[in-house]
Amino acid sequence: MRQKIVAGNWKMNNDKSETKSLIKGLNKSIKKLSLENTRVIIAPSFVNLASAIKKTKKSKIEVVSQNMHQSKSGAFTGEVSADMLTSIGIKTVIIGHSERRSIFNETDNLLAEKVNSALENDLETIFCFGELLEDRKSGNHFNIVEEQLKNVLFQLDEIAWENIILAYEPVWAIGTGETASPEQAQEMHAFIRSIIEKQYNKKVANAVSILYGGSVKPANAKEIFSKEDVDGGLIGGASLNAADFSAIIKAI
Numbered sequence: 170m171r172q173k174i175v176a177g178n179w180k181m182n183n184d185k186s187e188t189k190s191l192i193k194g195l196n197k198s199i200k201k202l203s204l205e206n207t208r209v210i211i212a213p214s215f216v217n218l219a220s221a222i223k224k225t226k227k228s229k230i231e232v233v234s235q236n237m238h239q240s241k242s243g244a245f246t247g248e249v250s251a252d253m254l255t256s257i258g259i260k261t262v263i264i265g266h267s268e269r270r271s272i273f274n275e276t277d278n279l280l281a282e283k284v285n286s287a288l289e290n291d292l293e294t295i296f297c298f299g300e301l302l303e304d305r306k307s308g309n310h311f312n313i314v315e316e317q318l319k320n321v322l323f324q325l326d327e328i329a330w331e332n333i334i335l336a337y338e339p340v341w342a343i344g345t346g347e348t349a350s351p352e353q354a355q356e357m358h359a360f361i362r363s364i365i366e367k368q369y370n371k372k373v374a375n376a377v378s379i380l381y382g383g384s385v386k387p388a389n390a391k392e393i394f395s396k397e398d399v400d401g402g403l404i405g406g407a408s409l410n411a412a413d414f415s416a417i418i419k420a421i
């Protein structure tokens with residue numbers, strides 16, 4: 170079922186004590202919110218996942234992973250498997266963030282393997298995708314987004330979509346302070362729903378939650394979230410501050 174979701178991607182930020190105090194601040198500020206049909210998610214670093222789970226036991230906050238390796242186990246120094254994540258209580262993983270694609274060279278083929286492995290291991294997947302500035306400038310953004318979805322997700326069975334959340338993140342808006350306008354976000358989200366409907370059917374297209382990501386702040390969240398096909402946000406920088414992140418949660 171389509172859900173409202175506000176997810177904080179902490180990236181490589183917050184050590185153990187910072188993780189603890191940010192969660193404490195968030196727990197306090199969202200305690201009184203009703204948040205019906207709304208999910209609040211944080212994605213701390215691997216090393217702090219277990220303690221974050223502990224600190225959110227009595228709260229509405231869900232703890233998810235920023236990444237995982239596609240293999241079950243083996244000689245992959247420095248990597249973390251789906252099994253390892255589920256064994257500590259993780260239920261959701263982010264896959265395909267633009268930083269994974271651009272800095273760590275993750276390709277659509279690899280991301281398809283990661284998504285398959287996550288789903289096989291009962292991990293819900295937040296799949297990120299979006300165009301570069303040059304694609305937007307040349308008017309190629311719809312093609313790029315369609316290609317990314319086709320290459321990674323359109324091989325899935327209809328039933329698998331129950332465990333997929335989409336995060337449209339135009340790369341030119343990530344960490345730049347430049348946000349897509351609410352109209353640009355709506356236009357792309359509606360397009361995404363239309364191609365899912367074409368590939369699958371209306372039911373799948375209407376049920377999937379599509380988050381917008383890229384410089385969402387307390388000042389612009391409400392307007393972006395007000396758009397019909399925007400079901401929430403994936404928040405980077407502004408999720409590192411309890412007051413800002415809870416203001417964004419309140420905007421949903």
Ligand code: PGA
Pocket residue numbers: 178338342343344345346382383384385403404405406407
């Ligand atoms: P930002 O990051 O909110 O700092 O732009 C978003 C993201 O990378 O998911």
